[in-house]
Amino acid sequence: MDGALIGGLVGAVGAATVLLLFAMSRKPVNCPSCGREQPKMRTPSNMQQAMWGGYTCEGCGADLDARGRLRVKKGGK
Ligand SMILES: [Zn+2]
Secondary structure (H helix, E strand, C coil): CCHHHHHHHHHHHHHHHHHHHHHHHCCCEECCCCCCEECCCCCCCCHHHHHHCCEECCCCCCEECCCCCECCCCCCC
């Protein structure tokens, strides 16, 4: 292995570790609509959730952002 490859590997592992710690230290999110706690391990239900995080409430189906706030659907009028 050369130095650049090892450096890249260390960087990737470090970034993954930081992301993992960030995800694990996150407080549980409660639905503001029905109060149900959302699971930490979520399955994105659409591209927006996959990109930015967020939840679809298991209790009432509300669309929440990554911080657990109700996401206002645009263009719904
Ligand atoms: Zn809910």
